[in-house]
Amino acid sequence: MIEHPKDYIKPELMACCGAREIHDGDVVVVGTGFPAMSANIAKHTHAPGAVMMQESGVYDARPGRPALSVGDACLNPGSAMIGGLTDVMGMFLQGGWVDVGFLSGAQVDRYGNLNTTCIGPYDSPRSRLPGSGGANPIGALARRTLIIVQHDPRRLAEKVDFITTPGYLNGPGARERWGLPAATGPWVIITNKGVMRFDAETKEAYLESYHPGCTLEEIRKNTGWDLKISAEVHETEPPRAVELKAIREVLDPHRMIRVYEGKGYV
Amino acid sequence: MNKVMTMQKAIAEHVHDGDFLYIGGYICRTPFSAVHELIRQGKKELTITRGNASDDFDMLIGAGAVKRFISTFISLGVYGLARCYRRSLEKGIPHKIEVEEYTNLSLPMMLMAGAMGMPFIPVKDMVGTDLMNVKGFMGEDKYRMISSPFDGSPVLLVPALKPDVGIIHVQQADEEGNAQMWGIGGDCKYGANASKKVIVSCERIVSRDVIGKDPSRTIVPDFKVVAVVEEPFASHPGYTPGFYDLDFSFGYLYQQASNTEEGFRAFLQEWIMDIPDRASYIQHYIDRFGYAQFRKLQAKFDYGFPVSYAY
Numbered sequence: 001m002i003e004h005p006k007d008y009i010k011p012e013l014m015a016c017c018g019a020r021e022i023h024d025g026d027v028v029v030v031g032t033g034f035p036a037m038s039a040n041i042a043k044h045t046h047a048p049g050a051v052m053m054q055e056s057g058v059y060d061a062r063p064g065r066p067a068l069s070v071g072d073a074c075l076n077p078g079s080a081m082i083g084g085l086t087d088v089m090g091m092f093l094q095g096g097w098v099d100v101g102f103l104s105g106a107q108v109d110r111y112g113n114l115n116t117t118c119i120g121p122y123d124s125p126r127s128r129l130p131g132s133g134g135a136n137p138i139g140a141l142a143r144r145t146l147i148i149v150q151h152d153p154r155r156l157a158e159k160v161d162f163i164t165t166p167g168y169l170n171g172p173g174a175r176e177r178w179g180l181p182a183a184t185g186p187w188v189i190i191t192n193k194g195v196m197r198f199d200a201e202t203k204e205a206y207l208e209s210y211h212p213g214c215t216l217e218e219i220r221k222n223t224g225w226d227l228k229i230s231a232e233v234h235e236t237e238p239p240r241a242v243e244l245k246a247i248r249e250v251l252d253p254h255r256m257i258r259v260y261e262g263k264g265y266v
Numbered sequence: 267m268n269k270v271m272t273m274q275k276a277i278a279e280h281v282h283d284g285d286f287l288y289i290g291g292y293i294c295r296t297p298f299s300a301v302h303e304l305i306r307q308g309k310k311e312l313t314i315t316r317g318n319a320s321d322d323f324d325m326l327i328g329a330g331a332v333k334r335f336i337s338t339f340i341s342l343g344v345y346g347l348a349r350c351y352r353r354s355l356e357k358g359i360p361h362k363i364e365v366e367e368y369t370n371l372s373l374p375m376m377l378m379a380g381a382m383g384m385p386f387i388p389v390k391d392m393v394g395t396d397l398m399n400v401k402g403f404m405g406e407d408k409y410r411m412i413s414s415p416f417d418g419s420p421v422l423l424v425p426a427l428k429p430d431v432g433i434i435h436v437q438q439a440d441e442e443g444n445a446q447m448w449g450i451g452g453d454c455k456y457g458a459n460a461s462k463k464v465i466v467s468c469e470r471i472v473s474r475d476v477i478g479k480d481p482s483r484t485i486v487p488d489f490k491v492v493a494v495v496e497e498p499f500a501s502h503p504g505y506t507p508g509f510y511d512l513d514f515s516f517g518y519l520y521q522q523a524s525n526t527e528e529g530f531r532a533f534l535q536e537w538i539m540d541i542p543d544r545a546s547y548i549q550h551y552i553d554r555f556g557y558a559q560f561r562k563l564q565a566k567f568d569y570g571f572p573v574s575y576a577y
Contacts, residue, residue: 055370056292056293056294056318056450056451056452057292057450057451057452058450068343068344068512068514069293069343069344071292071293071294071318071450071452072293072512073294073505073507073511073512075450076294076449076450076507077507077568082448082449082450082451083451084292084374084450084451084452084453084454084455084456085292085317085318085370085371085374085451085452085453086374086375086378086453086456087451089370089371089374090371090374090375090378093371094371094389094390094391113395117367117396122396122400124356125355125356126356127347127352127356128347128351128352128355128356129347130339130340130341130347130348131337131338131339131340131367132338132339132367132368132369132370132397133317133318133338133339133369133370134318134339134369134370134371135369136369136371136391136392136395136397137369137370137371137372137390137391140390140391140392140393141371141390141391162396163394163395163396164395164396164397165395166393166394166395169394169395174394175394177394177420178393178394178420179390179393179419179420179421180390180393180394181390
């Protein structure tokens with residue numbers, strides 16, 4: 001009998017949704033925050049053989065504190081290998097070894113295309129964002145890209161202002177036409193309201209599950225496109241006791257994950 | 267040849283207005299001391315590059331030293347968007363810089379191509395996205411799409427980069443410039459080796475014999491290096507593995523200061539313009555925040571099995 005304690009917060013549920021997408025033995029490129037948390041939950045529960053790397057050049061880090069960036073000092077001592085960008089982004093990612101990448105963005109559309117470049121026109125942006133960094137190559141080359149964003153109609157946009165990172169671009173066949181490797185692309189969109197997957201034929205994101213307490217109506221209203229809903233739509237499985245135990249006792253004893261509540265992940 | 271000199275002399279003699287600079291670091295081993303000196307000497311019209319830029323590039327942009335930025339990403343990490351960068355692109359303050367956008371795969375590969383004397387290099391990312399649709403000062407030379415001569419598949423080619431000067435910070439170097447580093451590499455090795463000449467700052471100068479005890483750590487050979495500057499704490503508020511940690515509270519201070527133009531100018535005045543060199547910077551840091559805070563950043567010792575190359 002699987003235990004589901006009731007006292008979880010939404011960011012914990014989202015981190016668990018991410019963890020469940022990681023398979024044992026996966027090679028995972030992580031950032032900080034949700035991605036690192038999800039990958040670590042997976043490692044402590046069903047996927048002990050998953051391994052992680054940071055784009056900055058670190059493989060299998062054993063940080064003594066939560067890393068606050070992918071270049072954090074705590075990633076150095078204890079890691080199994082340190083190189084640089086051409087090692088992780090070049091040899092491993094471009095070389096075809098990466099199973100899972102995690103991304104977020106200011107906007108994502110129905111095809112999983114992500115924007116981290118600008119809001120408004122590129123030449124006169126209302127808000128200038130950081131740019132691609134490692135996002136574009138991860139979205140282009142990882143076998144499964146997991147996207148974590150906050151669920152509102154501005155972020156889940158009908159059209160993103162700038163495609164920084166390729167999802168399925170403008171639909172079926174587009175990645176293939178551009179020569180992106182076969183069997184890569186966005187896998188799932190995890191929000192604070194539900195989980196979306198991509199239709200194998202149309203490559204469009206559809207709702208697979210809604211988080212406890214969220215309604216289909218609310219989710220539709222907060223999505224910038226006419227969101228299709230799976231015939232088998234169901235409630236998202238809440239965090240399991242073992243997952244929460246990993247988060248609270250091992251990975252995040254100071255409950256830093258609460259900062260996401262302040263950022264609107266509620 | 268002994269190339270040891272002050273940062274003041276290194277920057278004055280080897281960096282000219284309008285130069286194309288590779289500036290290394292990935293939060294790890296950011297050459298902050300050199301960046302401050304560039305600002306102090308009022309260098310201008312610079313083109314700057316590296317993967318994953320941070321507060322040091324933001325400062326150069328805010329100080330008006332930059333004309334062009336070959337970019338992949340710039341932010342203040344946990345402290346959010348880069349303020350001076352935003353002001354430049356959104357409001358033209360102090361002026362609008364020109365940006366050419368690549369990624370953390372393509373740009374390091376372009377530096378690698380430069381280091382290896384290749385004219386261009388194929389990369390597998392960027393295709394299909396708006397990164398192909400925006401072209402800055404490089405125009406059509408930002409990239410080319412070709413059909414592979416081998417199998418006809420679409421291939422993206424990006425040009426090699428050959429900066430005029432590479433500026434890096436490392437743990438140790440000898441007087442001639444053999445530079446050794448360890449820890450997160452970013453694109454430092456290829457960025458430095460792609461450059462026509464290299465300025466090395468280091469935590470300590472060691473003898474050629476010490477370099478020879480662990481030569482696998484050398485990332486730049488002495489013949490490419492024009493200046494060696496010994497400057498402990500040169501990466502602050504970034505970090506150097508084995509020497510000192512990231513200074514998160516200083517990162518916050520910079521974010522708060524750079525939130526406004528006035529705050530940013532006051533920061534420049536206090537931490538760069540009124541400070542003659544790195545030793546004075548350290549003294550000022552201790553005066554402002556106390557010796558205990560300075561000590562707290564210093565790294566602990568954590569040695570492994572000593573390396574031996576003997577036969």
